[in-house]
Amino acid sequence: MKSTKIPKSIDEYIENFPKDVQIILQKIRSTIQKEAPEAKEIISYAMPTFALNGILVHFAAYAKHIGFYALPSGNIAFQKEISKYKFGKGSxxxxxxxxxxxxxxxxxxxxxxxxxxxKTKKKTQKKKTTHPKKTISKKS
Structure with a gap:
């Protein structure tokens, strides 16, 4: 990576890498965009991030690998598929x-x-099922 300042956009982030890595990062970005067209692109933790009703995934380039961060749930759901890679709790x-x-x-x-x-659907349903407190009116 050429710069140490935090990028303001995913485009700016990608620009800081050699051409061969830029191509990979753009392809990861477009893969995510196709599956989550409504997701918002942001920079979080100085990494390209996609958010839709909360964080979906982050990704980042390093000297020898691409880090992909699907939070713990993404890793748990795909344990078998990711077992051939180095991985942690959410990376x-x-x-x-x-x-x-x-x-x-x-x-x-x-x-x-x-x-x-x-998760958003459940939160919305929960809000609809909770009843407001009843107020007692005084009769004159």
């Missing part, structure tokens, strides 16, 4: 020396979209 490292698994990224994003939409 996966896709080595730059290997083909990037865009199909897996697509599946994870699709899962996260459904998860966030379901």
């Amino acid at each position: 996966i490292q896709f080595p730059l020396s290997e083909p990037i698994p865009y199909v897996l990224i697509k599946k994870i994003v699709k899962f996260r979209v459904a998860e966030n939409l379901e």
Whole structure:
């Protein structure tokens, strides 16, 4: 990465990398956009981030890998598929020396979209079912 300042946009973030890495980052971005067209692009934790009713995923480039952050739930749901990569509680490292698994990224994003939409649906339903406190009026 060329710059150490926090980028203001995903475009600015991607511009800071060599051309070959830029191509990978743009393809990850477009993969996410296709699965989450309503998601908002933001920079969070100095990384490209997609948000839809909360954070969906983050991604970032490093010297030897692409970090993909699908939060713990994304990693738990795809344990088998990510087992061949180095991963942590909410992160996966896709080595730059290997083909990037865009199909897996697509599946994870699709899962996260459904998860966030379901959480929002449940919150909305919960708000509708809670009744306002009854007020007692005094009769004259």
